[in-house]
Amino acid sequence: MVSSAEEAAFEVGIKFGTLYHQFAGTPVSPASAGSLETAIAEAIENQPHCVDVTVDVLEDALEAELADGPAEYTELTGRFMEVEVVVDYEGTRAVARMAMDDGYPLMELVNVGE
Template sequence: MSADKTDRNTTPDNKAQAVFEAGIKLGALYHQWVGTPISPKTAASVEKAIENAVGLQPYVTDIKVKIHTEMMAINSFGYSELAGKMFEVRITTVYEGAKCVAELKLENEYPMMKILSLEEI
């Protein structure tokens, strides 16, 4: 067998691309927003800002963001820092007939990202 294995079809299918799009967007969201100054009074506007920003990206057809304000540790200046464990995010991506629904939420004290569903549409 040849050392060159490029003769196999390694092109990802549409479902794989839809999953990739969801995963990369959740990872970017997490790392872009963790550490943001936040308070219970500003949480709703930050949720909306994240939805609006991520929703602009290619292949995103829906995103819902919930920040669990009860997890905030308010400092002496009256605000907290957004932590990954506070996120509850559901995102839908569609790529050429494939739809992926993924989420980011606290699971066993860790902000887990997972695929909830994947289908051809």
């Protein structure tokens, strides 16, 4: 027996794992950050029960990273994005976020409810 709240939490977890592991490693620069944000959000919003995906690829963090070396791009990782995903499972909503926490990207279930 699984509740709607647990189903909603499961579904928003799937979206986060998908988002991170589909797109981590993508070559990204400040100039291409915008198109990647849009594509990630629209891709994940295709998935079942997904209501809204907000992706911020952090251009300032990319610029700071690239200022230190000769490369003009890097690979997308959790350090370079903030994400919020909202799922609605039969009327129960789950909201999760990813942001940096003490140097590590933390995926956090923020709220589950109606």
